[in-house]
Amino acid sequence: MEKELRLMKGNEAFAEAVIRAGTDAYFGYPITPQSEVLEYLTAEKPHERTGMVVLQAESEVAAINMVYGGAGCGKKVLTSSSSPGISLKQEGISYIAGAELPCLILNVVRGGPGLGTIQPSQSDYFQATKGGGHGDYKLIVLAPSSVQEMADFVELAFELAFKYRNPAMILSDGAIGQMMEKVWFNPQKKRSGELQPWATTGKTADRERNIITSLDLDPHRQEQFNLKLQKKYREMKEKEVRYETFQCDDAEYLLVAYGTSSRVSQKAIQMGREEGIKVGLLRPITLFPFPSKEINELADQVKGILTVEMSAGQMVEDVKLAVNGKIPVEHFGRMGGIIPTPEEVVENLKAKIIGG
Template sequence: MSKVLMKGNEAVGAAAIAAGCRYFFGYPITPQSEVPEYLSRELPKVGGVFVQAESEVAAINMVYGAAGAGGRVLTSSSSPGIALKQEGISYLAGAELPCVIVDMMRGGPGLGSIQPSQTDYFLATRGGGNGDYRLLVLAPSDVQELVDLIMLGFDLADEYRNPVMILGDGMIGQMMEPVEFKEDLKREIPEKPWATTGTKGQRKPNIINSLYLEAELLEEHNHHLQAKYEKMKQNEVRVETYNIEDADLVFAAYGTTARIVKTAIAKLEEEGYKVGLIRPISLFPYPYDSFKNINPNCKGILTVEMNAGQMLDDVKIAVEGKIPTHFYGRTGGMVPGPAEIADKAREILGGDR
């Protein structure tokens, strides 16, 4: 299949349609407004439904309704809008409703800026709403991977009956790259006997709910959810690693930041430094085990993020204090450059090559 040049946000919409999504509910916010713009034009062409809701709160509750009826449903927003959706996301997780949520992150806190950032890592991986829930969180680093993970996300959402979040940022949403919509990524949409599709006089009504007034029943439900999350940890870890077994310094970075880090790595290698990379693709479940394969004589791990240090916590958990951890970040929508990242690496390595 030939490739087509697409902006990241428009590729989100095209990938969702290719994955069988027929419902979108959202609200425009920079830097992801091209997602609803694209889908408002293209979804009706395939018999789908596009609704620009009156607010992010309304949109996420519409997602609840369509997902409960068995549809493949997408919503997208950026950081402040995702914050508004958190109560509904908790409801979706509690009711075990599959959907895909795209977050094209921008600088914060508050309204912050419209520039790219990675400030929603805690929100996405720790659960920004109430309760002991988890989202499957996938972090693409280029537009092709964004397309692939959108399509995968719908399948994972159905398999685990759980919301999936695609965590991008303003850069990946706005950049244009050639993409291919791979036929082998398309899967049949599974039957959903739990959905509220009407009994047709053939079964008892299905009830979808996240309210349990009896503590014992809610605890039983929570045990069920935690067992599901453990299954995700066993089966859904995705990671890219490079040269970690032999490196004197290993970078940890995800998303578009990892692309910038790769440029810094190329420069450092030209200078004779031994450096490696761990790029988590799944942020939950996190690839903790990959850190066990790092050179035991490694001088440190340098986490690079577009925030004040959020994934850094997971890196520290992964290394269990056995390897020194360092951090370099830019905030407020500032993007780290390869030169400054390489300078930080040289500082840690002290000139050793």
């Protein structure tokens, strides 16, 4: 089968890529603006295409715990939701991280807090990158900025999740999920059927029983386990940082933005350069691990950094940590489901960084 070009919504492209990745199961619950994922999957009859299981759960809580069960069997499983639903899933995500299980979680972020709005937002950055649930754990977080990446990151997220036995999240937003773009799909992969040696697939006579748990009441063993997790996260920081730069070679100022706001920022760079402002963009692709080293290096070159986020300023904290006081770092953002305009970005760059 050849690669295939289609015009699709981000959520649908994600769902199609899920089937093509040879995924074993999807468990979800409807919530705007990501309901197309479940709708597409049920319409496509993946049980006929690949034997994939698709189930609409009774709640987001049940869905993430179905993911736990399936992941514990070593299967390629995922769930998707949007912000309020992802909040509900946090307990399960913490258990999955604690049991060291691989899985994929898609968050098509909408504005909050509370029921908030159904418009796009990036106000779940802290929740996604700092833990979200209880305990010292991290997710691998990928931030797509196009419909193509909504599709491409499915396989990448599963690959990283299985490599590190860690949950991976694709942190998208309502704009990327809902907009249509052309997207190339990889050929259909077969479901692997491979038995993971640690998974609960039935205790055969040739091995000890496998237990999937996040519980250990012995504080010393629990600390050792936490140290093991931290070691894993350090390894991710060393090996898995992904980012993209635009026009940074001669840049005197830097924008840092991911997802939808990185697209706006690209236009802002163009507008700024037309006015003679030498500005570049760094777009983190992995939000955890964060491209701190690369931003720190750019801080030796540029005079100031503006982060552009659809939030009150969340990623800006990681940028400030990366820069460590070398140069000014400011934030510009819109909230409540509003996407900033390129004009606003240039204006804020001038006011907060260049003029400042």
